[in-house]
Amino acid sequence: MAQFDLNDDSLVVIVGSGAGGGTLGNELAQKGIKTVILEAGSRNETSDFVNDEWESFAQLAWTDMRTTSGSWRVARDFANLPAWIVKSVGGSTVHWAGASLRFEPHEFQIKSTYGGLDGANLLDWPITRAELDPWYEKAEHKMGVTRTNGIPGLPGNNNFKVMEAGARKLGYKEVHTGRMAINSQPRDGRGSCQQIGFCFQGCKSGAKWSTLVSEIPKGEATGNLEVRPDSHVLKIEHDQTGKVTGVVYVDGEGKTQRQKARVVAVAGNSIESPRLLLNSASSMYPDGLANSSGQVGRNYLRHMTGSVYGIFEKPVHMYRGTTMAGIIRDEAVHDPKRGFMGGYEMETISLGIPFMAAFLNPGAWGRTFTASMEAYPRMAGMWLIGEDMPQETNRITLDPVAKDKHGMPVASVHYDDHPNDVAMRDHAYRQGAAIYQAVGATVTLPTTPYPSTHNMGTNRMSEKPRDGVLNKFGQTHDIKNLFVSDGSQFTSGAACNPTLTIVSLAIRQADHIATRMQSRDI
Amino acid sequence: MRVIDPRSRYSRRTFLKGAASAAPAAAIAAGTGLSITDAWAEDGQALTAPQLKTLVKMARDVYPHDFIGDVYYITAIKPWDKKAAGDAAVKAMLVDGVKRLDSDAHDRFKTTYVDVPWEVDRVTLLQGIEHTDFFGKIRADLVVSLYNQHELWPKFGYEGSSAEYGGYINRGFNDIDWLPKV
Structure with missing residues (x-):
């Protein structure tokens, strides 16, 4: 396995090993480019994962201190846990549910499509769906997404069957077990899904794609990729010309190290990535790196979310089987007649008893709450x-x-929720409840959003440097050898899970970096 | 459909055979019917027996589940005694909290909190202290220390870890049999 010198200034240094960083690292390594990934978390492998929600949370979650403000309820209930994301090699691909959908064409052009909306900072992406489609194809093939590349869908579990039956009664048409980066049959050296039911806790069978089980080992096998776990990057440094020269990080033994670099790519998730750029402020860049627009950290997106649980007379056992292999797509269209811009998906979800207690209605107590728990x-x-x-x-x-x-x-x-987000959530709560009521739910529970699992938008791409942080390749407008490779690139968030788009952008970005390095432009 | 047997996996017989040393404390006690009175006949490290009993009663009133014995609430509350022994501020918070509850109980019902006979009346007293640090900390801890007891999960119809049994692919992930045909 490769081990590179701290003073090697020919390297691409990537901060973070998740969907963006892990994929970019492998793609560059496959092209023969020497790459180091610095990952703040430890290396937990498939055999280390545990089917226990709190124990797994302690093993994998990013629990370093963060603070919160705003009108969202998460700021009140989980003031120091705004996001449920992973600090471990593989990043949040260890925890993700596997839902892999392409953005709709209009979702790359929301300013043109939605027009003006008070209080919203709408902007079109500098790329279109047509431009990204070839990269989506590569990502779907790489990740083994079901219902693409001739891969069959996953079988539906009990939780899906309930949702599906209700959806059909309501007349919804596009209802299936999803496009999932979880093997429905053996593929790419990994087995098929065993319906374990702990997708969020790290897949124990290896059926779920993650950078931990797929991209990183493949990259390491080339001899061009080194992954350094327990390496927390504090700062990106630059020279007098303004180009970045490397990063300062703290290693597993608590020692401060300086890794030189030819190119730096930041992929630390949409909370840590802008934090790192802001924490890297210098006399030349007093507002932080790549922040001449003032947009670093702004336009934070977390999706309009919420859950609906339905309680029935007879057992469902929703926790059995693939957590999120179930989707209704009919509402994921732009139809302003519903009273809001954009659309939403409905996807199956389940929590175990420990997390249901913590997240069903945070802070609630007494018999109303315990009656719901007893209906589990x-x-x-x-x-x-x-x-x-x-x-x-x-x-x-x-x-x-x-x-x-x-x-x-x-x-x-x-x-703060935008009024559009609130209107959309109200609509989704009503439709979700109606679906379960259509097949006999006695009670429905419109459940408040959990800490954010989808974090996006804080270093947005823009056509013009004054409107955003990155160009259409995730390269910063201000510093040509500094890139951003995670979901913070998103100009807008679309209605679907972000990972497939992050991976597609990372594959595309790797091509761009390789070409620019070859032409000695960076 | 395959449904869950809610009974405890640890029988009284297992306990008497002495094999129970390997079983979790709550499970042992559940199998033997341990109650609040038996558990805390004597004082704890930092808190008195009446204080501990008040906290356990409060725990049941916060998350009332009539099908589970006191032992699970005792298991959930017990760590507070140790925390109080190691931290004077925690001890003060608990002692003052219990004192406040009892004082409110005397004002309204002329008796101590644990002796207020109806849950609905005790809940009124809890609502009166809902905003306090004491209530907030007890509740926030309890939502984990109660519901994270593995021995409780079968009673709630939850099976816990499944990977070691090969997941649910052959154990009922899709065995629902009552849905209307569509």
């Missing part, structure tokens, strides 16, 4: 995920007071 085996559940409107004031800033154990200011996450 008779519950079916769906997650609502829709496009939230970008707002400049929804943003990641550096907390003026709180610092991490290395003395760096922590990220502060501010989020």
Whole structure:
């Protein structure tokens, strides 16, 4: 396995090993480009994962201090846990559910499609769906997405069957077990799904695609990729010309190290990536790196989310089987007659007893709450995920007071729902409840959003440098050898799960970086 | 459909055979019918027996599940005694919290909190302290320390870890049999 020198300034250094960083690292390594991934978390392998929600949370979740503000309920209930994402090699691809959908064409052009919307900072992406389609194809093939490349869909579990039956009664048409990056049959050296039911806790069978089980080992096998776990990057450095020269990080033994680089790609998730750019401020870049637009950290997106649980007379056992292999797509269209811009998906979800207690209605107690808990085996559940409107004031800033154990200011996450988000959520709650009522639900529970699993938009791509942080390849407008490779690139968030788009952009970005390196442009 | 047997996996017989040393404390006690009175006949490390009993009663009133014995609430509350022994501020918070509950109980019902006979009346007292740090901390801890007891999960129809049994692919992931045909 490769091991590169700290003073090797020919390397591409990637911060983060998730969907963006892990994919970019493998793609570059396959092209013969020497690459180091610095991952803040430890290396937990498939055999280390546990089918236990809290124990797994302690093993995998990013629990370093963050602060919150804004009108979203997460700021009240989970003031220091705005996001449920992973600090471990593989990043949040260890935890993700596997739903792999392409954005709709109009979702790349929301300013043109939705027009003006008070309080929203709408902008078209500098790329179109047609431009991204070839890269989506590569990503679907790489990840083994069901219902693409001739791969059959996953079988539906009990939770799906309930949702499907209700959806059909309501007349919904596009209802199936999803496009999932989970093997429905053996493929790419990995087995098929065993219906374990702990997708969020790291897949114990290896059927689910993650950078941990797929991209990273493949990249390492080339001899061109080194992954350094327990390496927390504090700062990106630059020279007098303004080009970045490397990163400062703290290693597993608590020692500060300086890794030189020819190119730096930031892929630390949409909360940590802007934090790192802001924490790297210097006399030349007093507002942080790549921030001449003032947009670093702004337009934070987390999707319009929520859940609906339905309680029935007879058992469902929703926790058995693939957590999110079930989708209704009929509402994922742009139809302003419903009273809001954009659309939403309904996807199956389940939590175990420990997380159901913590997240069903945070802070609630007494018999109303415990009656719901006692109905657990008779519950079916769906997650609502829709496009939230970008707002400049929804943003990641550096907390003026709180610092991490290395003395760096922590990220502060501010989020207010836009009225469009609220209108969409109300509609989704009504439809979700109607689906379950159509097949006999006695009670439905419109459940508040969980801490964010989809974090996007804080270093948005833009045609013009004044409107955003990145060009259409994720290269910063301001510094040509500095890239961003995670979901923070998103100009807008679309209605669907972000991972497939992050992976597609990373494959495309690898091509761009390789070409530019070859022409000695970077 | 394959349904879950809600009974405890640990029988009284297992306990008497002495094999129970390997079984979780709550499971042992559940199998033997341990109650609040038996568990805390004597004082804890930092808290008195009446204080501990009040906290356990409060725990049941916060998350009332009539099909589970006191032992699970005791297991959930017990760590507070140790925390209080190691931290004077925690001890003060708990002692003052219990004192406040009892004082409110005396004002309204002329007795201590644990002796207020109806749950609905005790809940009124809890609503009166819902905004306090004491209530907030007890509840936030309890939502984990109660519902994360593995021995409780079968009673809620939850099977826990499944990978070691090969997942649910042959154990009922799609065995629902009552849905209307569409």
